[in-house]
Amino acid sequence: MAARIALAGLGLMGVPIAERLIAAGYDLTVYNRTPGKAEPLVSLGASPARDPAELLGTGGVCLTTLADDAALEAVVLGPGGILAGAAAGSTLVDLSTVSPSVSRRVASAAAPAGVDYLRAPVSGNPGVVRAGGLTIIVSGPRAVFDELRGLLTAIGPNLFHVGEGDEARIVKLALQIMIGGTAELLAEALTLAEASGVERGTLLEVMGGSAVGSPFVRYKAAPLVADDFSATFTTSMMLKDVDLVRALADESGVRLPVADELARLLADTAVRGHGDRDFTALLLRLREDAGLPLPPLPDGADAHA
Ligand SMILES: NC(=O)c1ccc[n+]([C@@H]2O[C@H](COP(=O)([O-])OP(=O)(O)OC[C@H]3O[C@@H](n4cnc5c(N)ncnc54)[C@H](OP(=O)(O)O)[C@@H]3O)[C@@H](O)[C@H]2O)c1
Numbered sequence: 191m192a193a194r195i196a197l198a199g200l201g202l203m204g205v206p207i208a209e210r211l212i213a214a215g216y217d218l219t220v221y222n223r224t225p226g227k228a229e230p231l232v233s234l235g236a237s238p239a240r241d242p243a244e245l246l247g248t249g250g251v252c253l254t255t256l257a258d259d260a261a262l263e264a265v266v267l268g269p270g271g272i273l274a275g276a277a278a279g280s281t282l283v284d285l286s287t288v289s290p291s292v293s294r295r296v297a298s299a300a301a302p303a304g305v306d307y308l309r310a311p312v313s314g315n316p317g318v319v320r321a322g323g324l325t326i327i328v329s330g331p332r333a334v335f336d337e338l339r340g341l342l343t344a345i346g347p348n349l350f351h352v353g354e355g356d357e358a359r360i361v362k363l364a365l366q367i368m369i370g371g372t373a374e375l376l377a378e379a380l381t382l383a384e385a386s387g388v389e390r391g392t393l394l395e396v397m398g399g400s401a402v403g404s405p406f407v408r409y410k411a412a413p414l415v416a417d418d419f420s421a422t423f424t425t426s427m428m429l430k431d432v433d434l435v436r437a438l439a440d441e442s443g444v445r446l447p448v449a450d451e452l453a454r455l456l457a458d459t460a461v462r463g464h465g466d467r468d469f470t471a472l473l474l475r476l477r478e479d480a481g482l483p484l485p486p487l488p489d490g491a492d493a494h495a
Pocket residue numbers: 198199200201202203204222223224227255256257258260261262264265285286287288312313314315316422423424427431
């Protein structure tokens with residue numbers, strides 16, 4: 191019989207993760223605050239749940255991929271949340287990017303309920319999930335990680351176990367400074383080149399083959415050349431992550447000047463109407479300030495995976 195897995199959170203990341211689990215043969219139950227988003231997955235064979243409290247009611251493993259601290263609190267810790275209905279011996283695996291402090295609260299609530307808890311934030315985007323290239327950074331009990339290696343590999347093949355507590359939260363936030371900072375530097379390099387007479391496509395091609403040609407720079411090249419700012423990860427969500435970075439820096443007594451400036455630039459990009467566009471919309475802000483022409487942009491949230 192196929193192993194039963196539950197998944198809460200069917201946003202940009204949750205949907206392709208669910209699709210991979212169904213394709214790998216798992217018997218999947220899905221929950222989303224907005225229930226309509228479950229329908230395409232139900233047509234692929236998933237079972238819908240009406241309440242988060244049902245997800246671990248008969249044991250097993252529940253994955254969560256939720257927007258932020260407030261979403262995790264509501265779905266996992268809230269009255270009627272996953273832990274309220276969880277059977278002892280079950281396992282919660284959270285893939286969201288959230289603060290170490292909310293993660294500690296989840297750990298404190300999971301332990302007395304007899305629920306094992308893995309922190310498993312991810313690095314990649316919906317396209318990377320679909321292509322089978324997701325990286326998962328895990329912390330929590332090593333034995334639970336070893337037991338769930340097959341399930342985690344079905345979601346993404348690049349697994350790192352980085353500690354027994356909330357270390358994965360910290361590693362993920364450290365990576366986000368690099369991703370967010372790279373997006374702004376990429377936008378600055380493109381704006382400089384274009385304002386000085388070198389085409390975006392030319393610079394991106396050279397970058398891809400240079401010392402700075404990371405997977406991130408390479409997978410953003412095609413949408414940037416095509417002026418496609420539909421979101422794989424929104425400007426607002428990146429601002430959420432940079433705010434988490436800054437809060438952790440405060441807690442740890444360090445100053446991160448670039449992260450502080452990045453938060454200001456992302457907030458300004460969102461205020462200019464690009465909050466629901468991809469965070470590469472940092473480029474639109476720079477182009478506007480440089481007096482370079484802006485592409486026609488569809489109204490509102492034009493998210494795609
Ligand atoms: N997209 C990426 O490229 C990427 C990459 C790495 C990590 N991540 C992280 O993965 C997580 C999910 O990202 P995403 O891009 O999939 O986000 P998303 O598309 O905005 O989806 C967010 C999910 O959280 C749910 N949610 C939000 N607020 C809630 C609340 N108060 N109560 C209950 N549910 C709530 C949403 O439900 P509704 O449908 O009802 O709104 C939706 O299922 C985030 O923590 C993000 O930082 C994303």
